[in-house]
Amino acid sequence: xxxxxxxxxxxxxxxxxxxxxxxxxxxxxxxxxxxxxxxxxxxxxxxxxxxxxxxxxxxxxxxxxxxxxxxxxxxxxxxxxxxxxxxxxxxxxxxxxxxxxxxxxxxxxxxxxxxxxxxxxxxxxxxxxxxxxxxxxxxxxxxxxxxxxxxxxxxxxxxxxxxxxxxxxxxxxxxxxxxxxxxxxxxxxxxxxxxxxxxxxxxxxxxxxxxxxxxxxxxxxxxxxxxxxxxxxxxxxxxxxxxxxxxxxxxxxxxxxxxxxxxxxxxxxxxxxxxxxxxxxxxxxxxxxxxxxxx
Numbered sequence: 001x002x003x004x005x006x007x008x009x010x011x012x013x014x015x016x017x018x019x020x021x022x023x024x025x026x027x028x029x030x031x032x033x034x035x036x037x038x039x040x041x042x043x044x045x046x047x048x049x050x051x052x053x054x055x056x057x058x059x060x061x062x063x064x065x066x067x068x069x070x071x072x073x074x075x076x077x078x079x080x081x082x083x084x085x086x087x088x089x090x091x092x093x094x095x096x097x098x099x100x101x102x103x104x105x106x107x108x109x110x111x112x113x114x115x116x117x118x119x120x121x122x123x124x125x126x127x128x129x130x131x132x133x134x135x136x137x138x139x140x141x142x143x144x145x146x147x148x149x150x151x152x153x154x155x156x157x158x159x160x161x162x163x164x165x166x167x168x169x170x171x172x173x174x175x176x177x178x179x180x181x182x183x184x185x186x187x188x189x190x191x192x193x194x195x196x197x198x199x200x201x202x203x204x205x206x207x208x209x210x211x212x213x214x215x216x217x218x219x220x221x222x223x224x225x226x227x228x229x230x231x232x233x234x235x236x237x238x239x240x241x242x243x244x245x246x247x248x249x250x251x252x253x254x255x256x257x258x259x260x261x262x263x264x265x266x267x268x269x270x271x272x273x274x275x276x277x278x279x280x281x282x283x284x285x286x287x288x289x290x291x292x293x294x295x
Contacts, residue, residue: 048114064079217232
């Protein structure tokens with residue numbers, strides 16, 4: 001992938017470029033970018049197309065930057081490119097140019113090759129302007145859950161990027177994540193418990209299962225009679241065969257005569273939380289006390 005301006009600096013004029021394209025050895029990918037290969041572009045080549053078309057100082061941003069830095073299960077077909085707020089660019093199929101007044105020079109990741117926005121500002125900007133606030137919160141929870149960054153790092157960038165749309169909402173949820181929540185589902189359980197007057201669960205409790213493996217459980221409550229209720233929350237990826245089988249084995253090994261493991265889905269928590277609340281109350285959660293110490 002190379003821009004016409006770069007070819008000109010190398011002494012390759014428009015006449016040579018035109019002949020190479022006519023011979024189908026090269027391909028014009030935009031009004032300013034040429035590829036020296038033909039056929040479909042790879043994902044990385046599409047990213048280069050975006051930054052070369054936008055020009056110096058532009059960055060791969062949003063969910064594209066997050067995916068480049070390891071975020072999984074948040075794929076988008078469209079590539080996001082951050083550009084200065086005064087830039088007016090010809091449209092390019094499959095590329096979304098996002099104009100910003102923020103100084104892009106301070107947002108770039110220190111790395112060779114493709115110019116990419118740092119993970120934290122990339123996801124905070126993406127979350128701030130997602131149509132659904134819930135999706136934005138889910139994105140921030142995902143990057144922490146996947147161990148790509150920490151809640152404290154996101155909070156630092158949140159302060160540095162002020163003012164930012166939805167900052168109070170994000171500040172509250174990142175505080176909850178710092179307190180132990182690791183997913184949007186766990187945050188939903190905490191919110192639902194507060195709204196319905198149920199005791200807050202202990203989250204991400206480490207336990208040894210029947211095979212001796214150290215397991216982290218999403219939410220748990222200890223009841224006065226000594227029983228422990230464990231709620232495991234299944235997101236969409238839990239429905240994949242390998243995760244589903246692992247979850248079944250995990251539940252079986254965590255269950256014993258004093259510990260009951262129940263499950264719900266993130267969709268239930270979002271669309272039908274009352275049914276989850278009814279079941280928790282039926283199992284005795286309303287009278288829960290302080291959980292015991294994790295091992």
